[in-house]
Amino acid sequence: RRAVRLPAPATTAPAVPAGASLDVEGITPYVTPNSDFYRIDTALRVPSVDTADWKLRIHGAVDHEVELTWDDLLALPLEEHHATLSCVSNEVGGDLIGTALWLGYPIRKLLERAVPHASADMVLSRSIDGFTAGTPLDVLQDDGTAALLAVGMNGEPLPPEHGFPVRMVVPGLFGYVSATKWVTELEVTRFADAQGYWTPRGWSERGPVKLESRIDTPRTGATVDAGSTVAIAGVAWQPHTGVKGVQVRVGDGAWEEATLADSVSADTWRQWVYRWTPTKGSHRIQVRAVSADGEVQTSVERPPAPNGASGWHTVEVRAA
Structure with a gap:
């Protein structure tokens, strides 16, 4: 080599x-x-x-x-x-x-x-x-x-x-x-x-990649500063189809639009960020993606077998 x-x-x-x-x-x-x-x-x-x-x-x-x-x-x-x-x-x-x-x-x-x-x-x-x-x-x-x-x-x-x-x-x-x-x-x-x-x-005969998203920061268990601006950020993907939107929800609040980064093509993931000002206490943060053809990422939780995991990535953080 x-x-x-x-x-x-x-x-x-x-x-x-x-x-x-x-x-x-x-x-x-x-x-x-x-x-x-x-x-x-x-x-x-x-x-x-x-x-x-x-x-x-x-x-x-x-x-x-x-x-x-x-x-x-x-x-x-x-x-x-x-x-x-x-x-x-x-x-x-x-x-x-x-x-x-x-x-x-x-x-x-x-x-x-x-x-x-x-x-x-x-x-x-x-x-x-x-x-x-x-x-x-x-x-x-x-x-x-x-x-x-x-x-x-x-x-x-x-x-x-x-x-x-x-x-x-x-x-x-x-x-x-x-x-x-x-x-x-x-x-x-x-x-x-x-x-x-x-x-x-036991795995499916065909394996198209599902629409998915992930929170990279903050991680579960993290402590953030109450009253400050916190970047909730990560990546979202559905190669070959592409991602046109990412939405973030804190607790039981409304889904808010994150800011999407650029990408070379639909075949790659996209970074995203949502700026959040937390109040004191514990908070649950969830993310979901929207594909280029309008599909909204499913909330149905499934394990990887037989054709890929699904569900919204969720993290729990504390603001102090």
Whole structure:
């Protein structure tokens, strides 16, 4: 990995606008450093893959099988794209989520070479460690979805624990059905004929990311100064759809509109802040998001299994 020099992207990502990052202590950074990016693995050891040996095979219900080497992949016109990824096992308010700048080649263009059969509706991706994920074929073929066969993360080759040399990145889907690391195979098939690793273990066949929001500051149990201005702030997300509003409620009061930061695209989370002047005593703070298509985040509390947690993130603080 240390010897790898990634080519310059043929298509660069838009610059992160200055307004994407709020000046609020304790808020999550807009772009997550590689060292802080969450990890979920099924292997006991991180696979070690030599780029000289790596190959990707596309096969199954296709007119033409496609095989790609590392050099073949790097010779293609690579694209940059910011995207927020999250794990289906993330609890409400959890931290199994992060945003990075990814460098890779659009999976849809590789599928165009293979020409999937009309009867196919799923791509079963396989990792070198045996993990599999079933991704809807139409999502991977969608011109408006930046599904990448990624080789770079935040300006450097993928870290080993994040899939070096090659992984999948698909905005809008939970990682268990899309984000295969150390990927070596794409089998075009049908949901009726194949299953990804987690489906027979009780998780849903398809995993669209839900509309969610989180309070980063203040945290539960914090003491704030009564009569002062307190920044209630955090992040909200629904990658591929986008977020157009965030609302905050203190106690049983009315929902108040928070101020939203900018974002690069709908594929990333957005920071938000609400300025609050507390009175003395204990206070319950809740947050909910509104998606770009008008959906209001549900209050129904559900655990992560089988298709992602839901509910409003709530913190309890004391003002003195």
